[in-house]
Amino acid sequence: MAKNLMRAVQYSKYGGGVADLKHVEVPIPTPEKDEVLIKVEAASINPIDWKLQNGFARPFLPRKFPHVPGIDAAGEIVQVGSGVKSFKAGDKVVAALAGGGALAEYAVAKETSTVSRPPEVSAAEAAALPIAGLAAHQSLTQNAGLKLDGTDPQINILVTAASGGVGTYAVQLAKLANAHVTATCGARNVDLVKSLGADEVLDYKTPDGKAAKSPSGRKYDTVIHCTTSMAWSTFQANVTSNGKVVDTTPSFGTMINIAMKKLTFSKQQLSTVFTDPKKENLEFLVKLVKEGKLKPVIDSKYPLSKAEEAWAKSIDGHATGKIIVGP
Structure with missing residues (x-):
């Protein structure tokens, strides 16, 4: 490999799927003003990665082709651009x-969306945090208005698809917020989700699980809804009259539902979260991992040479926690 080239994975068009992922050698990027160049030690795959490949939010988040995907990256800074003061x-x-690029040996990041990684947090654990961790954090704090320091009065929270990337974080963070947590997941992950702190765990294939009905008869003050396979209307009867439902997998259908809720003047609130890479939020999550208060759940690890297998596994939708890709 030439000195100024790196291995990377890229796709060349919308809608090409796994078949359009190609292993290439491309120039190592150069950090511009307020940017850092990272030697990638670990990246993770998120559903938003392949949804963007499929054209999701195309008018608002257009891709330039060929495109190197991947938003979550952990590694070591090898070069800083002008104006960078926080790192060396x-x-x-x-x-x-924000612009992708994690599925490569090197990637460029904005200083404002980069945080330090202490030695207690591995590269894989760190790479598992940004998109999924921030989605869970911001759903609970910004959308649901909770504090994560245990000072709020106890409320009842439902987390759907609790064994997925966002769900595993939502369960743990909700417990930090002093919540009673009911969770849904597949039968094989019930024990895992209980180990993350959930008070009640339902197999989503059972009658009660399909309706997300609490075994203790509780109604939910807040729902962190992490799946597209369960319509929120199926558990609406189990939400309090002024409860909040936060959809972490936004779609056109979600927007229609939000509009309809406003038209019916219901006190129940349905909102969606679009993850914002706020530096202070990511620093908070890293600190929790360092302190042992938050555990990233790693489903599997793939070398960069097999990134298409990781991509396919994410599309399949049955990963437990996060899928990691390394050099």
């Missing part, structure tokens, strides 16, 4: 790459 070469970091 050799610093271990984790970053959210």
